[in-house]
Amino acid sequence: MGRGFGGFGGSWEGVWGVLGGFGGIWDGLREIWGGLGGIWGAAGGGGDGAVRQCCPPGGHRPPEGGVWGVLGGFGVVWGQGKGFGGDLGGVGGVTPGCPQDVPEAVPEAERRRQSLQDARRALPIFPFREELLAAVGQHQVLVIEGETGSGKTTQIPQYLHEEGYTRGGMKIGVTQPRRVAAMSVAARVAVEMGTKLGNEVGYSIRFEDCTSERTVLKYMTDGMLLREFLTEPDLASYSVIMVDEAHERTLHTDVLFGLIKDIARFRPQLKVLVASATMDTERFSAFFDHAPVFRIPGRRFPVDIYYTKAPEADYLEACVVSVLQIHVTQPPGDILVFLTGQEEIEACVELLQERCRRLGSRLPELLVLPIYANLPSELQARIFQPTPPGARKVVVATNIAETSVTIDGIVYVLDPGFCKQKSYSARTGMESLVVTPCSRASANQRAGRAGRVAPGKCFRLYTAWAFQHELEETAVPEIQRADLGALVLLLKSLGINDLIHFDFLDPPPHETLVLALEQLYALGALNHLGELTTLGRRMAELPVEPMLAKMILASEQYGCTEEVLTVAAMLSVNNAVFYRPKDKVLHADSARVAFGVPGGDHLVLLNVYNQWVASGHSLQWCYEHFVQARSLRRARDVREQLQGLMERVEIAPSSCGGNLDLVRKAITAGFFYHTARLARGGYRTVKHQQPVFIHPNSALFALQPRWVLYHELVCTSKEFMRQVLEIDSSWLLEVAPHYYQAKELEDGSGRKMPKKAGKSREELG
DNA sequence: GAGCACTGC
Numbered sequence: 153m154g155r156g157f158g159g160f161g162g163s164w165e166g167v168w169g170v171l172g173g174f175g176g177i178w179d180g181l182r183e184i185w186g187g188l189g190g191i192w193g194a195a196g197g198g199g200d201g202a203v204r205q206c207c208p209p210g211g212h213r214p215p216e217g218g219v220w221g222v223l224g225g226f227g228v229v230w231g232q233g234k235g236f237g238g239d240l241g242g243v244g245g246v247t248p249g250c251p252q253d254v255p256e257a258v259p260e261a262e263r264r265r266q267s268l269q270d271a272r273r274a275l276p277i278f279p280f281r282e283e284l285l286a287a288v289g290q291h292q293v294l295v296i297e298g299e300t301g302s303g304k305t306t307q308i309p310q311y312l313h314e315e316g317y318t319r320g321g322m323k324i325g326v327t328q329p330r331r332v333a334a335m336s337v338a339a340r341v342a343v344e345m346g347t348k349l350g351n352e353v354g355y356s357i358r359f360e361d362c363t364s365e366r367t368v369l370k371y372m373t374d375g376m377l378l379r380e381f382l383t384e385p386d387l388a389s390y391s392v393i394m395v396d397e398a399h400e401r402t403l404h405t406d407v408l409f410g411l412i413k414d415i416a417r418f419r420p421q422l423k424v425l426v427a428s429a430t431m432d433t434e435r436f437s438a439f440f441d442h443a444p445v446f447r448i449p450g451r452r453f454p455v456d457i458y459y460t461k462a463p464e465a466d467y468l469e470a471c472v473v474s475v476l477q478i479h480v481t482q483p484p485g486d487i488l489v490f491l492t493g494q495e496e497i498e499a500c501v502e503l504l505q506e507r508c509r510r511l512g513s514r515l516p517e518l519l520v521l522p523i524y525a526n527l528p529s530e531l532q533a534r535i536f537q538p539t540p541p542g543a544r545k546v547v548v549a550t551n552i553a554e555t556s557v558t559i560d561g562i563v564y565v566l567d568p569g570f571c572k573q574k575s576y577s578a579r580t581g582m583e584s585l586v587v588t589p590c591s592r593a594s595a596n597q598r599a600g601r602a603g604r605v606a607p608g609k610c611f612r613l614y615t616a617w618a619f620q621h622e623l624e625e626t627a628v629p630e631i632q633r634a635d636l637g638a639l640v641l642l643l644k645s646l647g648i649n650d651l652i653h654f655d656f657l658d659p660p661p662h663e664t665l666v667l668a669l670e671q672l673y674a675l676g677a678l679n680h681l682g683e684l685t686t687l688g689r690r691m692a693e694l695p696v697e698p699m700l701a702k703m704i705l706a707s708e709q710y711g712c713t714e715e716v717l718t719v720a721a722m723l724s725v726n727n728a729v730f731y732r733p734k735d736k737v738l739h740a741d742s743a744r745v746a747f748g749v750p751g752g753d754h755l756v757l758l759n760v761y762n763q764w765v766a767s768g769h770s771l772q773w774c775y776e777h778f779v780q781a782r783s784l785r786r787a788r789d790v791r792e793q794l795q796g797l798m799e800r801v802e803i804a805p806s807s808c809g810g811n812l813d814l815v816r817k818a819i820t821a822g823f824f825y826h827t828a829r830l831a832r833g834g835y836r837t838v839k840h841q842q843p844v845f846i847h848p849n850s851a852l853f854a855l856q857p858r859w860v861l862y863h864e865l866v867c868t869s870k871e872f873m874r875q876v877l878e879i880d881s882s883w884l885l886e887v888a889p890h891y892y893q894a895k896e897l898e899d900g901s902g903r904k905m906p907k908k909a910g911k912s913r914e915e916l917g
Numbered sequence: 918g919a920g921c922a923c924t925g926c
Contacts, residue, residue: 329925357925358925373926374925375925379926403925404925492922493922494920495920495921524921526921551922551923571923573922573923574922585922587922630924695926696926727921728921793926847919848919848920853918866921868919872919
């Protein structure tokens with residue numbers, strides 16, 4: 153037996169025994185297996201929902217629960233992988249279409265309707281129908297705890313509809329954190345109800361409103377409902393609001409809680425349902441004045457969980473080893489590995505491929521496929537191709553596979569227990585993305601991915617002790633990690649003036665609120681009493697961050713709304729414009745340089761967009777120029793939306809032609825808060841004297857102009873300004889005389905600098 | 918000279 157397996161007994165002995173028997177074949181792998189040192193130690197006890205904890209050495213295995221035994225086969229109800237299920241998130245075009253045409257022969261339709269009704273009755277929620285309706289009748293707010301697959305999202309709104317909650321055209325609104333989920337669930341419910349999507353059942357997501365006057369069941373993103381408060385502050389047209397996936401605690405969901413709790417007070421007939429997975433439900437209940445919790449069993453196959461005996465120093469290496477181990481020793485079934493980002497995923501994929509190559513034909517075929525959000529869609533789509541017989545698929549994924557994308561056939565999950573999390577420091581106004589241990593909730597969600605089609609196994613690359621003691625129960629909610637400028641503006645325009653005392657489930661840090669208020673005041677969106685100004689009211693109409701909104705509104709006076717809308721749209725697609733595949737780094741970089749125009753990154757983005765438009769939105773053009781088509785299409789959608797809103801804020805379209813200084817001035821009018829100046833070889837922010845650096849990807853990296861404006865500050869290896877624009881310091885006085893004084897825009901020493909001090913682009917070409 | 922988790926309006 154190999155090193156370190158001494159402590160094992162029971163079923164594991166057999167598994168490792170096989171390895172021991174490989175003899176010479178594994179010479180090349182000796183080191184690898186050796187490095188393992190029996191990493192799979194005893195698991196901790198304690199159940200966590202449907203996920204079964206397993207203790208290999210004589211541990212207690214809970215018997216098959218009644219639910220599992222009875223339900224058996226899954227998949228029939230939802231036809232997983234056929235576009236429904238809301239799980240293809242952003243991959244491949246799952247567009248139900250609006251309105252959907254369903255012409256079919258009558259007997260066939262009748263047969264299908266029957267089987268649909270059978271499927272509905274087979275869902276775990278069905279036996280609870282009457283009890284649930286009674287509870288909704290009795291209580292204004294109900295917390296519903298239900299696992300994935302219980303049918304709560306599709307069935308509860310239908311039950312309420314059947315019960316008469318939509319009488320008189322009243323709507324039932326159901327929020328989802330993700331667009332694809334809203335679309336696909338609505339499509340599914342429309343089929344079950346035998347109506348066309350967009351009639352009685354519809355959905356509403358950004359860029360796409362698929363509802364009509366007839367719509368009574370409305371699925372939407374949480375952000376969309378938030379925006380609806382602007383036009384209908386009491387949600388008078390809704391009889392029921394269901395906030396689904398509440399446990400995800402998105403920024404929008406959290407704000408909805410406060411707003412809904414508020415309107416529920418003076419709308420006693422409004423029913424509120426808060427639906428969540430098995431976590432936080434007690435907190436939701438407490439927040440809503442101790443609303444009752446209604447529990448519905450889920451439907452998932454059991455997943456055995458294994459922990460390592462000791463912490464793993466190198467989890468990437470441990471992943472690679474474990475994948476190979478599973479591949480060699482375990483029955484058929486695909487493997488899903490959770491890593492933190494693109495770089496790690498690429499490294500892991502390479503290592504796996506290399507070791508498989510080395511082992512050659514002695515190993516059954518192993519298909520290694522990466523997936524992460526920024527991977528081009530055609531490469532993403534590969535993970536959905538069925539695994540050929542005799543082969544095994546390993547999907548190496550980011551968190552995208554935790555909720556947004558569901559892959560059929562996964563039986564084994566490998567979880568190192570880390571994820572990247574964005575955090576925001578109000579003190580420095582800086583964002584950073586750091587690798588952090590994931591939460592227990594997240595670990596359980598990951599494990600659950602192994603039990604969708606059959607009983608599965610989850611290997612956690614950390615100890616059972618670490619799971620219990622080192623991981624947080626849940627992740628820090630987004631509202632405590634995000635810049636709240638846009639949110640504060642929105643709440644202000646809903647008439648909520650006292651944000652410090654707003655009823656948050658978890659309040660954001662005081663500093664973050666203060667900074668947001670401060671910035672809005674500087675932008676002129678709030679007056680000195682903290683009240684919304686006319687400008688602020690117009691800014692709130694635009695679904696972008698406040699500085700972008702200000703920039704757009706300012707573009708009117710500079711006669712360049714067309715250009716500035718493009719800049720705003722491109723900035724909001726966030727760093728995903730340029731594609732830089734590892735094997736073509738040089739080509740990609742030179743393609744990027746070729747887009748260069750004097751002035752800075754904002755103008756480069758404008759140039760990229762305009763060239764793409766000139767190419768006729770050509771996909772081929774995107775490939776040739778190493779630009780992500782997905783990002784440009786998104787920018788186009790954003791731009792069109794903003795363009796449509798220009799009328800609402802009473803701005804006529806204008807173009808500055810080639811006079812890009814006007815565009816730069818308009819940008820400065822929005823971003824004067826984000827400026828830095830070069831002094832003594834380094835940049836410091838103008839207002840806080842904070843040392844910052846131009847990001848090496850910036851077009852201005854080599855130029856180092858004296859005065860710059862930046863779109864955002866990110867802290868990685870250094871404090872970097874991302875998306876940098878060269879400005880003239882006199883513009884700051886022009887666009888923000890209330891904010892800057894002439895004195896602070898002089899050189900620090902008080903000594904007058906000659907004009908054009910510092911390197912300018914003219915000097916450097 | 919660095920390195921972009923994931924959503925969403």
